[in-house]
Amino acid sequence: HFLRGYYYFKLWDYFGGVPIYDKPMNVDEAYKPRATNGEVYAFIVNDMTEAYALLEGSYSGSDAGRATKWAALAMRGKAHLWAKEYEKAAADFRELMEKSDRVLLDDYHTLFRVAGNNNSEVIFDVQYVAEKGYGIATDRNYGNAMGATSGSQRTRPTPELVNAYEMADGTPFDFSNFTNADGDPFNPDNPADWNDEASVRALFANRDPRLQQAIVVPWSTFVGRGGAEYLYRFPVVTTDPTSYVPVWTNGSYAWRKFVETGSVYTLQDNMPQNFPLIRLADVILMYAEAQNEALGAPDQSVYDAVNAVRNRAGMPDLPTGLSKGQMQERIRHERMVELCGEGQRYSDIRRWGIAKDVVDGVWMTEFTGVQIRQRGFPDHYYLWPIPQSEKDVNPNLDQNPGWE
Structure with a gap:
């Protein structure tokens, strides 16, 4: 019931x-x-209700990683939330928070390393081992070039994400509060402003600790291959490749989250994380x-929840x-x-x-500021198209609007 309900949830979402x-x-x-x-929503709720009744609250030994009743309850609550059944969703999440053995891990960064596998915060995850x-x-998709397996950095943190991290005192980050080498307001769209090390370092000091725990x-x-410590010099655009040691040479930021340090694991594409x-x-x-x-205004439990995180x-x-x-904007942030x-x-x-x-009108640019292409998000992108291969098999499948 759990896995079927989980995969139906993903299909319903997309x-x-x-x-x-x-x-x-x-x-x-x-x-x-x-x-x-x-009908799909009701089917998911029914499957997760059945799973909740059948599964144990925890598993150990060779059964560690199996879905638990708490995973089923979380997914049922998630289905309610997606369906905008807010009172039902809150009730499921509240029960999990009050009755399960799950607690927040003290160290955020450890959550995303091999050392954090099967920690007290995880409710359901995909389990991996270091075997082909x-x-x-x-290591390849998130990892940088100086990692043990020479990652390809196929996904990178965006400037929008990095700029979203607040200052350590909870105030919003704003470039206008910083200066460049000439003492003028820092202009992130001016490549010259990024040339001064002190000015750039100041941008990332005294920020939400999660910024540098998640992002290089x-x-x-x-700490990369061989246990060596690499300094991410910036900018990466240079005519002298010996003048800097790149973490990755195709973007301003790299992931620290989900990237193992040193050379303990060297089998590419097979991290035990x-x-x-x-x-x-x-x-x-x-x-x-x-x-x-569900409420007209946030109650204390809403504040307590967000503040706990x-x-x-x-x-x-x-x-x-x-x-x-x-409060809605704060939770989304x-x-x-x-x-x-x-x-x-x-x-x-x-x-x-x-x-x-969020997406419409975003320009993809080179570091020099040259605009390459513009991203769009038409209304029909909210749902994916039904694959033609599925329609070929089942002619009774109607296509989603806008994808005909």
């Missing part, structure tokens, strides 16, 4: 309504039309979101007296920085209906 198959079918029965959104075909390729920023260090699909901080923030949406990271409490809308790189943001901005605002 495609909307899909055919429901709850038992083996013969050929004549297989060509079902798409169920409605409401059974590991995860975070200019002029910070990274578990990847979290559900963890307690995610559930706590989803509870805060659901409870805030912030305080674990070393950040101060939210200011009091926030309106429902202001917290999810962006807390869960970065974990595959949550794309679904979040789509379910909130803000993907067009």
Whole structure:
């Protein structure tokens, strides 16, 4: 029940309504039309309710990593949240927070290293081992060129993410509060302003501790192959390749999150690092979101939830007296920085209906400021197209609007 419900949730998230198959079918029965959104939602809730009743609260030994009743409860709450059934979602998340054995890990960075596998915060993850075909390729996809397996940095933190991290005192980061080498306001769009080491270092000092626990920023260090410490000199554009040691030479920022240091693991694409699909901080923030949406104004439990995640990271409490809308923005911001790189943001901005605002009109540029191409997010991008290969197999599948 759990795995079926989990995969139906992913299909529902990306495609909307899909055919429901709850038992083996013969050929004549297989060509079902798409169920409605409401029918798929109800099916997921039913599967997770069944799983909750059947599964144990924890497993150990060779069974570690199996889905638990708490994973089922988290997914049921998540389905309620996606369906905007906020009171039901809050109730499920509250039960998990009060009754499960899951607690926030003290050290944020350890969550995303091999040393943090099977930690107290993880509710459900994908388990990996350092054997060919059974590991995860975070070393290549997240890792930088100076890592033990020469990562390709296929995914990189965006400037939008880096700029979202607050100052250590909880105030927003703003380039206008910083100066360049000439004492003028720092202009992030002027490549010359990035040439002064002291000015650049100041941008990343006294920020939310999660910034440098998740991201390698200019002029910070990274322990790479052979246990050597590499300094990320900046900018990376230079005619003398011996004048700097790059962490990666194709972007301003690199991931520290999910990247192992040193050369303990050298089998490329096969890191023994578990990847979290559900963890307690995610559930706590989803509870805060659901409870805030269910009420006319945030109650103390909403503040307590968000502050628990912030305080674990070393950040101060939210200011009091926030309106429902202001708290909504704070929760969305917290999810962006807390869960970065974990595959949550794309679904979040789509379910909130803000993907067009976030993505539309964003220019892809070179460091020199030359605009290469513009990204767009038309309305029909909120749902993926039904693959033609699936329509070829089942002619009763209607295509999502805008993808015909």
